[in-house]
Amino acid sequence: xAGNIRVLIVDDxxxxxxxxxxxxxxxxxxxxxxxxGTGEEAVQMAKExxxxxxxxxxxxxxxxxxxxSQQITESVPSVQIIIMSVQSDPNYLRRAMMAGARxxxxxxxxxxxxxxxxxxxxxKRPTVSATPARQARQVSSTVPVEPMAxxxxxxxxxxxxxxxxxxxxxxxxxxxALARRGRRTILVDGSLQFGDVSVMLNMKAMTSIAxxxxxxxxxxxxxxxxxxxxxxxxxxxxxxxxRPEMADVVTEENIKQLLAVLKESFDFIIVxxxxxxxxxxxxxxxxxxxxxLIAQQNLSSLKNVxxxxxxxxxxxxxxxxxxxxxxxxxxxxGKGISVHxxxxxxxxxxxxxxxxxxxxxxxxxxxxxxxxxxxxxxxPISLAIIKIADQIAKELMNGxxxxxxxxxxxxxxxxxxxRLFSRREKAGG
Ligand SMILES: Nc1ncnc2c1ncn2[C@@H]1O[C@H](COP(=O)(O)OP(=O)(O)OP(=O)(O)O)[C@@H](O)[C@H]1O
Ligand SMILES: [Mg+2]
Numbered sequence: 278x279a280g281n282i283r284v285l286i287v288d289d290x291x292x293x294x295x296x297x298x299x300x301x302x303x304x305x306x307x308x309x310x311x312x313x314g315t316g317e318e319a320v321q322m323a324k325e326x327x328x329x330x331x332x333x334x335x336x337x338x339x340x341x342x343x344x345x346s347q348q349i350t351e352s353v354p355s356v357q358i359i360i361m362s363v364q365s366d367p368n369y370l371r372r373a374m375m376a377g378a379r380x381x382x383x384x385x386x387x388x389x390x391x392x393x394x395x396x397x398x399x400x401k402r403p404t405v406s407a408t409p410a411r412q413a414r415q416v417s418s419t420v421p422v423e424p425m426a427x428x429x430x431x432x433x434x435x436x437x438x439x440x441x442x443x444x445x446x447x448x449x450x451x452x453x454a455l456a457r458r459g460r461r462t463i464l465v466d467g468s469l470q471f472g473d474v475s476v477m478l479n480m481k482a483m484t485s486i487a488x489x490x491x492x493x494x495x496x497x498x499x500x501x502x503x504x505x506x507x508x509x510x511x512x513x514x515x516x517x518x519x520r521p522e523m524a525d526v527v528t529e530e531n532i533k534q535l536l537a538v539l540k541e542s543f544d545f546i547i548v549x550x551x552x553x554x555x556x557x558x559x560x561x562x563x564x565x566x567x568x569x570l571i572a573q574q575n576l577s578s579l580k581n582v583x584x585x586x587x588x589x590x591x592x593x594x595x596x597x598x599x600x601x602x603x604x605x606x607x608x609x610x611g612k613g614i615s616v617h618x619x620x621x622x623x624x625x626x627x628x629x630x631x632x633x634x635x636x637x638x639x640x641x642x643x644x645x646x647x648x649x650x651x652x653x654x655x656x657p658i659s660l661a662i663i664k665i666a667d668q669i670a671k672e673l674m675n676g677x678x679x680x681x682x683x684x685x686x687x688x689x690x691x692x693x694x695x696r697l698f699s700r701r702e703k704a705g706g
Contacts, residue, residue: 281308282399285326287319287342288312288334288361297332297361300388307395316340316348323349323356330395332382335362335373343376350377357398361386374484374503381483397509429540431673433547434467434565438581440552442571443604444468446638447631447662448549449477451569453647454666455545456512460674462545463505463513465535467561469524472517474549478508479645480516487518489535490526496534498542510650513543529560536564544674554588563592567673568599569665572623574607574614579622586623600628602665607633629665634658 284307288294294312301307310328313319316339323331331349335342346358360373360381373381379398382390435448445468452464465486466472475482484504489496505515515535518524539546548565550558562568568589572582582601589599601623609615620627637656641648648659649666 281306282330282395283308283310283326283328284395285310285319285322285328285331286312287314287316287331287337287345289314289337290334293334297391300391301395304392307392316342316345319345320348320352323353327353328356329399331356331358332391332395333358333360333378335360335364343372346373346376346378359394359398380507393509397507400511430461430543431545431566432536432540432561432564433545433567433569433669434550434561435547435569435571436550436552436558436562436585437571437578438552438554438585439573439578442552442573442578443631444552444571445473445477445549446642447569447571447602447604448547449474450647450649450659450662451666451669452545452547453508453510453512454649454663455547455670456508456510457650458666458670460544460670461513461542462547463515463539463543465515465539465546465548466517467532467548467558468551469517469527469557470521470551472549474514475516475519477642477645478514478647480506480508480514482516482519485516485518485523486531486535487523487526489531490528496531496538498538501535501538501542510647527557529556532557532560533564536561545669562594566598567669568594569628570599570601571604572601572619573605574603574616574619576614579614579619583623586625599625601625602629602631603627604631605633606630629661629668631661631665632658 284301286294286297286309288297291314294314298309298312301309310326311322313322314337316337319331319333320340322328331346333342333346337345340348342360342362346360349356349358358378360378361384362373362381363384380394382394433451435444435451437444448464452462456462464474466474468474469486474480484506486504488504489500501515505513508514518527536546536548548561550561570582570585572578586599601620603616603619606616607613609618614622616627616630634656637648637653637658641651641653644651646652648654648656649663653659654663
């Protein structure tokens, strides 16, 4: 039937192939077009039948699933491979991704999981190749069309000088909202030691930002597509390392290069950060086109945010680079601080407000489903974040040039203290 997802099952055990086939037999949009019992046979059948999806076992006699995936990716690039394996060791899975696999399922898996993976990988098909995502698609024509480079994407760091202000919650939901609007978006967990994006999105850190560390100059779109993962919202995600000590292997230079490369492939690069202003966090803030600065309605938050504005000025960030967002916004009670008071105290416009809603936030994070896409997507808190995402998209995608190459770039040396000091010296102070 036209429009069906055509699937080839590869496994050396006939019984496993049969079980997988049975899991798919009642899916009207999925058609199993064949089965292969060896890697060699898989390569042959892939060339002959050009299936949309191959479900590939890893451990097989002869060429194993990784070897077969490599050959198939090279010879039939339109095929999308999903690895099925009992192993979930990160290095092993990373090898599979490097060989061109798009997803993997840990055996044993259920029908729902299998079907969801097939649909997800298939839906994502037009953008999954290693070619830069921002190159305009080839137009069907007899005259070859030069791929057109699109303008660079926008790095948006979500930052708060005070921990626990809601950066991760905001970053995740903004990123998902942008992805669901069809914007090519990647969320980078820049909270390298204790990043919790993986937990909140219910994703495993099989690959992470730590995989960049030994690649240096090899950093390109292909590597990024092999170490990032795709959430079912179509959001690309680059997770923090699975263990805190692994954060050390990621250098400032890695981060700078990473963000520069991501700008070529995505409309939006949303980076979650920690409040501690380490060199790495500063590298992210420097590189960012916009900083979504999260404040709350209390004195301690206002004090820290105000200090951050002073710092931003010292670092010569342009005023429009920082967008102030009030999270956990509550209506003023008695002599409390209103959202309006926050703007007044900080002498800045409020870019957006996100209401306080502990029940929804907690429920979404326990379920591992972002508020803006699950059962909570119509709640005021979700609508508030979607509104901010739409505002961002409108502002940054409507021909307005993003604020880039801020002046602080030229003062990359010697840390925060050094930079502030050298600036004062330059100013003759
Ligand atoms: N709008 C909100 N309403 C209610 N609770 C919220 C809201 N935003 C965040 N929270 C809660 O506040 C806590 C901190 O949120 P989150 O982890 O997003 O902050 P963070 O700035 O990333 O923190 P950290 O400094 O630990 O990285 C969490 O328990 C979260 O559920
Ligand atoms: Mg956080």
